[in-house]
Amino acid sequence: MTSETVDSIEQEPKVERSRIQKVLLLAKIYFKVMAFAFTGGLAAMPILLFEISQKHKLIPEDEYMDIVALSTSMPGIIGVNNAMLTGMRIAGPQGAFAAVFSTVMPAYLSMVVVVFLFQQLPRSAVVMGAINGIRAVSVAILLDTGIRNFLRFRKDAFAMFMFVLALCLPLLGLLSAFYTILLMGAIGIIAYLINQYRSSKELDKTKKESDE
Amino acid sequence: MNNLLTLFLMFLKIGFTSFGGGYGMMSTIMDEGARLVGLTKGEFADMTALDLVCSGPVAINAATYVGYLKGGIWGSIFATVGSFLPSLILTSIVLVFLDKFYNSFFIRGLFKGITPATGGLMIFTSLTLTKSIFFNVEHYSQIPGTPITPTLIGMFAVLILAIIGDLKFKINPIYLTLAGALMGAVFLRG
Numbered sequence: 340m341t342s343e344t345v346d347s348i349e350q351e352p353k354v355e356r357s358r359i360q361k362v363l364l365l366a367k368i369y370f371k372v373m374a375f376a377f378t379g380g381l382a383a384m385p386i387l388l389f390e391i392s393q394k395h396k397l398i399p400e401d402e403y404m405d406i407v408a409l410s411t412s413m414p415g416i417i418g419v420n421n422a423m424l425t426g427m428r429i430a431g432p433q434g435a436f437a438a439v440f441s442t443v444m445p446a447y448l449s450m451v452v453v454v455f456l457f458q459q460l461p462r463s464a465v466v467m468g469a470i471n472g473i474r475a476v477s478v479a480i481l482l483d484t485g486i487r488n489f490l491r492f493r494k495d496a497f498a499m500f501m502f503v504l505a506l507c508l509p510l511l512g513l514l515s516a517f518y519t520i521l522l523m524g525a526i527g528i529i530a531y532l533i534n535q536y537r538s539s540k541e542l543d544k545t546k547k548e549s550d551e
Numbered sequence: 552m553n554n555l556l557t558l559f560l561m562f563l564k565i566g567f568t569s570f571g572g573g574y575g576m577m578s579t580i581m582d583e584g585a586r587l588v589g590l591t592k593g594e595f596a597d598m599t600a601l602d603l604v605c606s607g608p609v610a611i612n613a614a615t616y617v618g619y620l621k622g623g624i625w626g627s628i629f630a631t632v633g634s635f636l637p638s639l640i641l642t643s644i645v646l647v648f649l650d651k652f653y654n655s656f657f658i659r660g661l662f663k664g665i666t667p668a669t670g671g672l673m674i675f676t677s678l679t680l681t682k683s684i685f686f687n688v689e690h691y692s693q694i695p696g697t698p699i700t701p702t703l704i705g706m707f708a709v710l711i712l713a714i715i716g717d718l719k720f721k722i723n724p725i726y727l728t729l730a731g732a733l734m735g736a737v738f739l740r741g
Contacts, residue, residue, distance in 0.1 A: 373607045377725060379573050380608035412662065413645065414570055415638030418608035423642040439639065446607025447631050450615035451624070453601050464740040470597065472735020474684050475706040476728050477599040479713035482677035484574050486718065488670025498667035505671030509582065510679075516578035516672055520568050520665060527664015531656055 361430040362437045364395060369422055369441035374449075380418025380442075381411065387421070397429050418442050497530060554588070554622050559633040561587050562614045566637030570665045573602070573609025578672035580613055581679065588621040592683035603725050610634055681710075705739045 356364070368390045376383035384407050392400040406428065410420035419442055426438030460466050492498035505523055508514040514522065561583050569576035577599065584590030602612045611631060618630025682688060685706055686697050697703075709731050716722040716730075 415641050416608050416610040419635045419638035446611035447615050449605040450612045454619045465736045468740035469732040469736040471739040472731035473600040474596040475709035476713045476731030477596045478677050478680045479710045483717045485670050485673030492667045501667040502671040505668035506674050509675045516582035523664040523668035524661040528660030531660030531663050
């Protein structure tokens with residue numbers, strides 16, 4: 340019991356910061372972390388955890404982990420979801436604005452510069468060759484994402500059915516990728532409701548049996 | 552103006568239906584991009600590589616890239632805002648009705664259906680790219696008729712090497728892309 344109280348005292352923010360200081364700190368943290376997150380928002384989560392909870396102690400670690408779980412399990416952009424929820428939790432709407440702005444700006448600015456430079460490249464044989472090589476690797480990386488997803492779900496019959504359906508519908512030209520996603524979501528909701536209904540029925544059954 | 556609005560709405564739509572981060576929206580960017588703003592398969596493939604060189608969320612990079620190519624600086628701004636607006640709206644809903652939203656059958660069911668589906672869509676995306684970039688044809692039925700050039704064999708070699716490097720040796724994709732560019736500059740000039 341005593342050790343628990345000690346822990347909770349240690350987790351309290353050591354420095355009292357005003358709202359404006361928190362907003363500026365959030366802007367600084369998100370800008371710094373996002374500017375060096377090259378493989379996407381998900382990769383930035385552990386570094387953000389370190390900066391926000393361990394180094395600056397803005398919110399306790401478990402609270403931040405809840406935000407991470409929520410932001411990865413929602414539609415939308417994971418990095419932006421995270422910035423919005425964390426910013427709001429720490430410093431209200433101004434905090435959310437600071438965090439979201441600092442998440443979007445490095446991604447936006449770096450891409451504008453990179454596309455501009457990419458377009459300026461002379462289309463010589465060497466450059467075209469390099470682009471061919473890059474395109475081959477791009478296809479490989481996308482394919483790998485699909486393969487990893489397959490390996491993860493290969494023992495789940497329902498998930499495999501959805502996997503194959505999502506591959507075949509657009510491949511055969513029956514539905515565009517966008518409508519395929521909508522359809523898969525709808526099937527998922529129906530399957531979830533059927534599952535719920537079944538398990539609630541079974542629960543009733545066991546209840547009745549135990550009553551008897 | 553019309554073009555800017557199309558870009559904005561396209562990424563708004565994609566943002567609402569993306570699950571599990573930027574790679575979850577790749578298939579829709581390829582599909583809708585081709586349909587609405589004339590994004591070629593080659594441009595799309597370059598995007599997935601350039602995403603790796605740029606910092607921040609992949610989805611933002613993708614929106615900026617397509618917006619810039621198809622509508623200049625203003626296009627990039629409209630597309631980027633469109634891509635992250637759904638996140639702001641959805642997180643606001645969550646902040647107001649936290650438990651109700653998160654534990655609703657709606658969100659849980661959506662995930663149950665869409666998470667495995669994104670895998671199938673990734674395979675679809677890479678098959679389409681293989682067809683368009685490697686073989687440079689419109690339909691799969693035309694593939695048997697295309698001549699087998701040294702460049703084609705070379706690209707398949709790079710593809711297979713990259714798959715092995717990524718899945719088996721877990722090499723950072725940025726290095727794989729650089730290695731691909733280097734090999735391409737030397738061997739794939741055809």
